[in-house]
Amino acid sequence: MRYTTATIIEAPIKSVAPYVADPDHFPEWMEGLQSYEQIAGRPGQIGSKAKFTFKMGNRTMVMTETVEINTLPDEYRVLYEADGVWNRVRNLFVGLPDGRTRYENDSEFRFKGLMAILSIFMKGSFKKQTLKYQTAFKEFVEKKAAG
DSSP states (O other): OEEEEEESSSOOOHHHHHGGGOOGHHHHSSSTTTEEEEEEEEESSSSSSSEEEEEETOOOEEEEEEEEEEEEEEEEEEEEETEEEEEEEEEEEEEEEEEEEEEEEEEEEEEHHHHHHHHHHHHHHHHHHHHHHHHHHHHHHHHHHHH
């Protein structure tokens, strides 16, 4: 499964893009984040790994993040892996002539086992969750930019 979402952020690219790779600010826009633990490398560094624990409803989800590409402020690509789920996220930032930033999120999912079956019925919920985080990120950055 693959989809792309996009939004316009009312802030310049240089003040937007760094937040996507800054774990100090993750709790401010990642709803449900219970913990973040760096397990290899430095945050944002290519090849670095981190463990995320999320509370989603009444279940806990643990995933490992591996940074694949970091050419910020332009692109930040990460791979998330959890039980039965493989998710590559390509975050693209484009500075617009009027000082705003276009933020595009290209998400690709692969599933195994039970998740492969469940994903057939949950396609809309994955995109909805991505949009929720993207909107929260946008609101967080705009609030920061405003002062």
